[in-house]
Amino acid sequence: MALQSAADVPLLITSPNSSSERRISPSWSIAQLKARLEPITGVPASCQQLSLRVGSQDAVAISAVDEKQTRLAAFPLQPYAEMTVVDTRPSAARTDFTDLSSVTKYEMPAAEYEHRSDSVLAWKKAQKLGRFDPDAPSIEQQKIRASEREVEERANCPFQHAAADPWHPWIQTSMASTMASDVSSQIGLPYLKQIDNFVLMAAGGAARLTSSSRLLWCEPSACLALHGRVRLLPETDARRGTISYIGLVPEIPGIGVWIGVTLDEPTGKNDGSIKGKRYFECGKNCGAFVRPERCEAGDFPPLDMGDEDLEEL
Structure with missing residues (x-):
């Protein structure tokens, strides 16, 4: 094993396709450095544009008229400074090493995998885990019923429209x-x-x-009903809206009941539809599906810019 010189400096080398820590010798020329970086970054030495950034200082270009004679000692090398390698080739001429679609690889047929005895699938079958658990359907149904029962109990609160102020916790x-x-x-x-x-x-x-x-x-979250006003939890979320749907959403992973909320602002992820199936009507990015425990019902009027400005005073 070759010993590293005491003068070597550890640098963080970043490029479009890689990032690693390398030890650089100040005695190298710029041309030598680029030649060593080519197999690491995949960028040809002639197409490399180097820069060095130390802390929060502006980046310094690593270049010279004669790169074969100019040594790296002429630049402010410091331990763990960041050296960036930019590929100057046109995008069409670059090789995308992260694109695996064009790489020839072996794909095992599903039928063959299912018959193997040394796979994770075989282990799950032997341990009766997941869908191989004979009690899995009943456990899943119990979770669904518990979720539906929670929403039903909260929807039957007799004071969901009577009290205007936030309600106290259970005592x-x-x-x-x-x-x-x-x-x-x-x-x-x-x-x-x-x-x-x-x-x-x-x-x-x-x-x-x-x-x-x-x-x-009664606590605030005890009243969930269609067209009721809610605030999403945790409080750091700060989004408000109106309940537009209560029920199952098979298109979303996970069992149990979901609450479809029409948000006051377009800060959601959908328009009331999931994977092409519509559950309620709302504007673009004004829809959100959340679990019941993330909804706090109450008199939560839409926020306006005046409210936000007041909080900043």
């Missing part, structure tokens, strides 16, 4: 009486009105008086 507290006036006095919130066995509080919230004299508060 439980003992109640001495089921009278609406007593409820408001015990929890310190002004009583607004009573609907059947439910109580609406003016401060925002919906309280249910149960037979066990407990007070239950």
Whole structure:
């Protein structure tokens, strides 16, 4: 093994088809460097345009009138500086080493692969994993039913259009009486009105008086229904919209119910259709399909530029 000179400098060499760390000797000429870079980058030495960037400084061109005599020591070589190799050939004359479509390769027929005993497929069959699990259909159906049940429970919330303010998280507290006036006095919130066995509080919230004299508060995400307003979670997402579809979407990988949202701004990925099948109508890039747990229902009006400017003050 040849020993590297102590004067060698490690540089990061980048080109259109490769990126690697190489040790460069300052004693080399520019011509010698280009000759060594040709098998590494695939760019002919005569078509290389070199530049050196040290930190945040401007790039320095590695060139000279006489490249056979000019040494690299004349340039500011520093450890782990970045040297960029640009291919000056026309695009049509370049070889695309990343395009594997034209490379002759062996492709095993699917039937032959399925009969092999030393494949991942054979191992999954032996371990009864994935689609080879005899209980897989029932497990998948259980997940689908659980997802549908969650959406159904949230869609049946009786206060999805009644409360304008965000609702409080679930809490439980003992109640001495089921009278609406007593409820408001015990929890310190002004009583607004009573609907059947439910109580609406003016401060925002919906309280249910149960037979066990407990007070239950509804959370915001408990109300998902068509045409309802939602805000997408997490809060860093900040997108808002209207529910336009609730149900299965076989075209998207994964089981369970999806919520189709018409976004207020064109920040989505579709127009309400997936792979040619339409689920709801909306503008270009105004559609999004998300899981129920990413939807928070409530009174979320569309944001405008004034709202964003106010947040920046």
